[in-house]
Amino acid sequence: NLQLLTHDILYVLELTSAISNGDWGRIEDILRNLAMIFCGAGSNNYCSEILHFLFNLKKIWTPEFA
Numbered sequence: 001n002l003q004l005l006t007h008d009i010l011y012v013l014e015l016t017s018a019i020s021n022g023d024w025g026r027i028e029d030i031l032r033n034l035a036m037i038f039c040g041a042g043s044n045n046y047c048s049e050i051l052h053f054l055f056n057l058k059k060i061w062t063p064e065f066a
Helices: 002-021 024-041 044-060
Strands: none
Touching: 002 024, 024 044
């Protein structure tokens, strides 16, 4: 259990570091993994919101807007 907690905390630390640096590529990569973590933890609303955001970012919104 401690390994899983450490694994999940490292994802959050990586996300905060990517946000601080403004690295959108890393943020997109981490959000995909966080969506699966939320889904596995039973937080389906967070999972669906992240996936909805990523879908809009990739398919709906224009590159100028995104």
